[in-house]
Amino acid sequence: MTTVAAYAAPAAKAPLERTTIERRAVGEFDVLIDIKFAGICHSDIHQVHEGWGEAIFPMVPGHEIAGVVAEVGPGVTKFQVGDRVGVGCMVDSCRECENCLRGEEQYCLNGMVGTYNAVGKDGEPTYGGYSEKIVVDENYVVRIPDGLSLDVAAPLLCAGITTYSPLSHWNAGPGKKVAVVGLGGLGHMAVKIAHAMGAEVTVLSQSLRKKDDGLKLGADHYYATSDPKTFEELAGTFDLIVSTVSAPMDFGALLSLLKTDGALVNVGAPEEPIALNLFSVIGGRKTLAGSMIGGIRETQEMLDFCAEHGIGAEIELISAAEVNEAYERVLASDVRYRFVIDTATI
Numbered sequence: 486m487t488t489v490a491a492y493a494a495p496a497a498k499a500p501l502e503r504t505t506i507e508r509r510a511v512g513e514f515d516v517l518i519d520i521k522f523a524g525i526c527h528s529d530i531h532q533v534h535e536g537w538g539e540a541i542f543p544m545v546p547g548h549e550i551a552g553v554v555a556e557v558g559p560g561v562t563k564f565q566v567g568d569r570v571g572v573g574c575m576v577d578s579c580r581e582c583e584n585c586l587r588g589e590e591q592y593c594l595n596g597m598v599g600t601y602n603a604v605g606k607d608g609e610p611t612y613g614g615y616s617e618k619i620v621v622d623e624n625y626v627v628r629i630p631d632g633l634s635l636d637v638a639a640p641l642l643c644a645g646i647t648t649y650s651p652l653s654h655w656n657a658g659p660g661k662k663v664a665v666v667g668l669g670g671l672g673h674m675a676v677k678i679a680h681a682m683g684a685e686v687t688v689l690s691q692s693l694r695k696k697d698d699g700l701k702l703g704a705d706h707y708y709a710t711s712d713p714k715t716f717e718e719l720a721g722t723f724d725l726i727v728s729t730v731s732a733p734m735d736f737g738a739l740l741s742l743l744k745t746d747g748a749l750v751n752v753g754a755p756e757e758p759i760a761l762n763l764f765s766v767i768g769g770r771k772t773l774a775g776s777m778i779g780g781i782r783e784t785q786e787m788l789d790f791c792a793e794h795g796i797g798a799e800i801e802l803i804s805a806a807e808v809n810e811a812y813e814r815v816l817a818s819d820v821r822y823r824f825v826i827d828t829a830t831i
Contacts, residue, residue: 486510487517490831491616492805493543497535500809503831506545506612508620516564516623517556518672519573523614523720524549524640524798525824527670527731528574528754530812532602536756540602547614547826548600551629551639561623569629571788573642574778576600576611576625586751588782590625615805617831627785637797640670640823641788643778644798648675648727649787650779651750655725659683664719664726664742665704668695670815671752673799673822676702678787679727681794681823687723689715689739698821702799716741721769729753736773737765748772798823804830 487508492501511517528544531537550572554564564570578585578593585593589824595675598605602611614617629638648671659665663684665675672688679686680703687706688699708715724737731753739749749772766773779787791797799822803811811824 487618489617491545491612492794492808492831493545493612493615495543497540497542498533500534501546501615503805504543506616508593508618509607509609511556511558511620513558513560514623515558515620516554516570516626517553518550518552518570518621518626519712520550520552520614520617520619520828522551522636522639523547523826523828524643524800525808525815526640526643527815527825528643530815531731531754531756533812537754541604541610544602545612545615546601547616547640548572549642549644550600550614550619551635551642552619555618557623563625564628565622569626569631569635570599571629571638571642572614572619572621572625573627573646573784574600576621577606577615577796580624590780590781591778602670615808615828615831617828624779627781627788630788632792632795633788633797636802636825636827637800638788639825640674640798640800641791642784643668644674644823645678645791646779646784646787647671647752647777648729649678649790650783651727651752651776652679652684652725654776655748655750657682657684657725661685661724662690662722664723666710666726666728666739667730667753668699668822669729669818670820670823672792673698673702675727675729676704677732677796678791680704681790681796681811689726714715720722723747727752729797731755732770733757733759735760740771740773743769743771745769748774750774750776752776798825800825802827806830
């Protein structure tokens with residue numbers, strides 16, 4: 486076991502504080518990673534606040550991890566010391582079910598093991614990236630291409646793959662009209678990636694406050710959902726809508742913006758249930774779907790795509806001591822567009 490410094494929430498809704506945790510010894514197929522940067526995802530806040538249900542404390546959040554390999558087990562074949570690597574939202578799965586076997590470990594039928602707030606196969610709780618080091622099985626580690634700086638690559642391990650996966654699955658590309666709901670940590674990545682895929686991209690945001698940013702990031706159009714005329718003007722326009730908002734939305738209104746056979750895919754995870762009149766789906770053979778991160782193979786594909794197209798997250802680099810202030814600013818939508826912790830400050 487190795488003792489490392491970390492920032493943890495000791496209890497639900499409690500401020501995070503500096504502490505120490507134990508990392509397991511490096512096993513045969515394990516990779517020890519010196520964490521350099523860790524993104525702050527809204528999911529971290531949901532889980533620290535127990536917004537999605539009962540959680541495990543103390544909790545070390547963080548599933549947007551970028552670092553450098555410091556040690557490998559004797560059976561490791563994919564990585565060597567000095568490699569630039571990343572870890573996303575999961576660190577294990579059953580590896581046997583049909584979803585795992587086809588490279589969609591995030592949908593493991595026996596339950597994937599989350600990077601934090603989960604219990605590993607050894608029966609111990611998992612701790613995330615707000616820490617100095619992490620030990621992960623090589624099969625759940627990805628390589629960060631040289632063309633990506635580690636700080637802007639860290640958020641790709643959640644925000645990047647969370648948006649890339651549905652855009653790829655629903656075939657965003659030339660000739661397709663794609664709308665992105667919300668221009669936050671997830672939304673700004675969706676805009677960049679959809680634009681790079683060749684789609685015509687529209688941002689749908691509550692206001693026009695971030696319009697200039699949205700256009701610079703690659704959006705072709707930008708509309709305010711607070712303006713009723715938006716829904717009149719854009720009715721029946723889109724092939725695909727990706728909703729990145731983690732608050733309840735009027736899904737009926739969004740569905741009205743789809744073409745026949747269009748899809749509204751939700752990647753945000755509101756804490757509250759939503760109400761929906763099913764006629765908004767039935768009328769037009771429309772699809773209301775969800776998508777959750779991506780498998781390891783697709784995550785590597787996403788990183789390679791982002792490196793090829795020069796795509797990184799728009800970040801604000803902070804020290805670990807600023808994490809509680811950063812949480813408050815995320816809740817106030819006061820970040821453009823992802824906080825990243827410099828873990829050297831832990």
